[in-house]
Amino acid sequence: MDDLYVGVDLGGTNLRCAVVRRNHEIVQRFECPTKAVEGPNHVIDRIIDGINRALEKSGCGAADIKAAGIGIPGPINQEEGLVYSAPNLPGWNNVPLAGIIQNRVGIAAFVENDANCAGWGEYAVGAGRGCRHMLMVTLGTGIGGAVIIDGKLHIGRDGTAGELGHVCIEHGGRLCGCGARGCVEAYASAPSVVRRFWDLVNAGWESPLAKSSAAVTCQDVFSAAGAGDAVALYVVKKTGEYLGVMIASMAELLNPEICVIAGGMILAGETFFSAIRETCLNWNGHPSRTLSILPAELGANAGLVGAADHARVRTGG
């Protein structure tokens, strides 16, 4: 039998567990709602249940698994396996999750930030495979990311590297949720896309989408752009432009081969990506002009596969 690992992707809404081969193939997976509101003890029970169900479906036991990696939506301490906190998981304060899982399931367990897991998954087997230096940008309610340097996940001094959402692209600009001004998250996250759409409509731009519903989502704006809505199209292009400025800046610093972009927005395809690429091409530095900007390939599996492979790396496997 191949070496087997467990990957866990603990989200604020859904919990995913999988048994993953060393070659990154998912053997079996199990998914359930996180029910985060019930607090850490119940969520931990569900993680353990999820791991056991994935094992069961795969026809193997804890003893067949080399290690488990758990992706966490918040800051963690890699060495101590501690979850400091998680904005979308109420009550999670300094939870020694790796130790708990290890004791109760009998598998060596490791925690890592979820964007880092997804980045590592894309590097190992997705859009970034084969490169040495990679940047990952995850677009959603917030903007996150991961940095791969010389084939290794770069976590920084205390594990908080990759906070791409709080890179400044406009000094003194839009107010970000973090309290600072000008962060790229205030320009290119899903809520920022919706906000820009309404700003334009309120300024007198006409869009059929604005008439269809009051509760326009980021996905609605991107879909409308695909269907030719001029306001939505403008919003998608501006979003790509703002992201491009951030990506060009990071490329000037790190000169990576590839920047992988993940999240629902990438479904918008060429309109979105060409706005990002054009901004980087028009930047005058060699690192920006020669950077490959690619959509993520693994979708929701990136976090699972990356968490499992992270556990492999941590155990020297």
Add this chain to the structure above:
Amino acid sequence: MDDLYVGVDLGGTNLRCAVVRRNHEIVQRFECPTKAVEGPNHVIDRIIDGINRALEKSGCGAADIKAAGIGIPGPINQEEGLVYSAPNLPGWNNVPLAGIIQNRVGIAAFVENDANCAGWGEYAVGAGRGCRHMLMVTLGTGIGGAVIIDGKLHIGRDGTAGELGHVCIEHGGRLCGCGARGCVEAYASAPSVVRRFWDLVNAGWESPLAKSSAAVTCQDVFSAAGAGDAVALYVVKKTGEYLGVMIASMAELLNPEICVIAGGMILAGETFFSAIRETCLNWNGHPSRTLSILPAELGANAGLVGAADHARVRTGG
């Protein structure tokens, strides 16, 4: 005798050569004008003469030297020892400098970008000693930098990492010399400091410095700030603020322990550094708030010491 290396710092104005011990101590150094206008052949002759004079002063010969490192003010190819070009060295196009030096002096030679050499010097024995991840910012006519990750110089895919001057801090903002808009170099380089001073004076702000001379330099502005000139003081603080925005952004990406700042501006001391630090402290990310921002310690020797130690690293010494 200790292991000995040669360090060369090839600037647009001055050429410095030194014999350096493995413990980073400079044994002897030799300095002369580069006379860049005479073209690569004459400059190469002067590099060779400079190395020989430093050897002579140190009482040793080529056979006593393990390797030589040469810092170049422009893009290079580390593997091939090639200088692609150098804006301040006319006629330098694809010069295979490392091979030429190796053949004519009889010492294994390696080229590296000068900001990378200075960054490596500060990391090895200056303000960054003892840390794992370090950012270096060099302030002058342009803005450059270096990135140390996990105790290694990060050069990126093709050796051009660390181009900190072309990180965007204000999308669509001031025109940079590179042709793009909003680069930090357009806000915090020496010429940008002078430009901001005159912008304020032309807008009606009154400064004794403006009356003293038409050819105000960046150093004049920083000196006047030290002497209490309110306009100059404002300019110094704004310069620190703009730099702080860039440094905070890079910290969010990389979560380094230390950011070292080099160049003549650091002589301005506390006024300048507190503006940089305050901006980073007011950024809301953990990596920015916990970053140590320190002045470089080695001055003009950073490049020499770093080039020599780079040669040690390249030869596995």
